Amino acid sequence: PPAFPCRYNMPAARIDAAMKQELRLLRLRGAYDPKRFYKSFDRTKLPKYFQMGTVVEGATDFYGSRLTKAERKATLTEQLLADRDITAARKKRHAKLQEEAQRWAHRGKKQRGGGGGGTPRACKNAKHISR
Numbered sequence: 001p002p003a004f005p006c007r008y009n010m011p012a013a014r015i016d017a018a019m020k021q022e023l024r025l026l027r028l029r030g031a032y033d034p035k036r037f038y039k040s041f042d043r044t045k046l047p048k049y050f051q052m053g054t055v056v057e058g059a060t061d062f063y064g065s066r067l068t069k070a071e072r073k074a075t076l077t078e079q080l081l082a083d084r085d086i087t088a089a090r091k092k093r094h095a096k097l098q099e100e101a102q103r104w105a106h107r108g109k110k111q112r113g114g115g116g117g118g119t120p121r122a123c124k125n126a127k128h129i130s131r
Contacts, residue, residue, distance in 0.1 A: 007097050011115050020046065022076050035092075 023046050030038045057066050073079040077117070079087055 010051065012048050013050050015046060018075065019052075022052070023047070023050075025076050025080065032080060032090065034089055 013019070025032075027041050030036075032039075071079070071082070073082055
């Protein structure tokens with residue numbers, strides 16, 4: 001028997017394209033927030049039983065961790081794309097990856113030129129050719 005019989009009477013959720021995108025973003029949350037640690041989410045399939053809700057802030061969160069009206073968006077995707085900190089981290093990471101790709105491309109061009117040995121590759125096996 002399953003660990004949670006009937007999942008606390010929770011119905012199986014319908015997953016449309018927008019919901020699938022939100023769930024994928026939640027799965028990749030460690031990539032867009034490098035300062036925080038999240039437990040690894042090792043599932044390859046999307047969950048069958050889940051619920052989406054709205055966070056209601058308390059009175060104590062008014063000045064601390066509350067999002068302003070301008071920062072609130074309709075979906076998690078829009079909210080992440082509008083966040084300045086995440087955008088800056090994403091651009092920094094992209095620039096770092098591009099720089100590393102350029103370094104490897106530059107090294108590869110030097111090594112492909114034959115390494116400065118002066119002998120073509122076909123002549124290296126001269127004993128096989130002379131027979």
